[in-house]
Amino acid sequence: MSDTPESGELLGIPYNFERPSLGRMLSAYWQPGEGMLVEKPFGVGYTLNLANWRSWLVVGLVGALFYQQERGGEETDDEEPVEVLVDE
16 A cells, blocks of 8 residues: 555645544534534545534524525516616
8 A cells, every 4th residue: 555644634624534434423523622613534624513503503504595595596477577668
């Protein structure tokens, strides 16, 4: 195998390509003593810490925006066409 490390930091961004275990995956998303963002258990970057209340605000906001987009994308038959007058 190669001598490259499977975990570490590159330009300040964490990475971890070690084979993930179920315990490590579950404990990565629930860290009560940490901030809103924690290192991903597998891959590159950060993920939300579900033990932090601010993460739940982000999840709720994204859910509300997604719901609004899905609901607002439908056209209704109630709307009448708008007439535009242009003076020349």
